[in-house]
Amino acid sequence: REPRHGDGPDGYLFDAQAWYGGDIDKLWLEAEGEGEFGGRLEKVELQALWSHAIGPWFDLQTGVRLDVGQGDERTHLVLGVQGLAPYWIEIDAAAFLSDQGDPTARIEAEHDMRLTQSLILQPRAELDFALQDIPAERVGAGLVSAALGARLRYQVTPLFGPYVGVQYETSAGETRGLRRGAGGGVGGWGGLLGVRTWF
Numbered sequence: 001r002e003p004r005h006g007d008g009p010d011g012y013l014f015d016a017q018a019w020y021g022g023d024i025d026k027l028w029l030e031a032e033g034e035g036e037f038g039g040r041l042e043k044v045e046l047q048a049l050w051s052h053a054i055g056p057w058f059d060l061q062t063g064v065r066l067d068v069g070q071g072d073e074r075t076h077l078v079l080g081v082q083g084l085a086p087y088w089i090e091i092d093a094a095a096f097l098s099d100q101g102d103p104t105a106r107i108e109a110e111h112d113m114r115l116t117q118s119l120i121l122q123p124r125a126e127l128d129f130a131l132q133d134i135p136a137e138r139v140g141a142g143l144v145s146a147a148l149g150a151r152l153r154y155q156v157t158p159l160f161g162p163y164v165g166v167q168y169e170t171s172a173g174e175t176r177g178l179r180r181g182a183g184g185g186v187g188g189w190g191g192l193l194g195v196r197t198w199f
Helices: 173-181
Strands: 002-006 011-021 025-036 041-053 058-068 074-085 089-098 103-110 119-130 142-154 160-171 187-197
Touching: 011 041, 041 074, 119 160, 142 173, 142 187, 160 173
Parallel strands: none
Antiparallel strands: 002 011, 002 187, 011 025, 025 041, 041 058, 058 074, 074 089, 089 103, 103 119, 119 142, 142 160, 160 187
16 A cells, blocks of 8 residues: 655555466456545556466466446456566556547556665656547547656565655646646646555
8 A cells, every 4th residue: 555645635556466377377466546545445447367478578468457436437458468678677568448449558667776685766657548539538649647756665574665755647648738628637746655565
């Protein structure tokens, strides 16, 4: 769980992953959500994916994604890849097709830089794209949003590591104009405080 503090209302985010299977094929489950303290959970994204190794470093993933908690519920087909790029950069890239026929995509990248035996700096970037305008969500075609940040983690054990960080999030392109015109926020800086755990 990750509390976030920035220019707008303070909020939190959780991100959980689990898998079952072997080295070649596995069932991959993901749950991610966010909300404001003292308020309801605003958005939850659930994914159930079949993951198949296509090499020593990357898996091909396909399955479904369900968005709930904000606006209408939407279901998406998912096709993506996940794995380790050169220089130990973790990549998670996926294309989505919603039940409304809206094609979107997302790419996430992060890298653990070990400063000491226990202190780890993790730069992270996330980019979201839309292949066409989605008026119901105030989304324009092209780059929709970008999030760039870094987390400094103290690894108490390999299974437990609290961290602090900072992140800049912004809407981009046509989406920025649509959200600004509707009176919504378009981004800003935020501080992060969280814990990374494995079970």
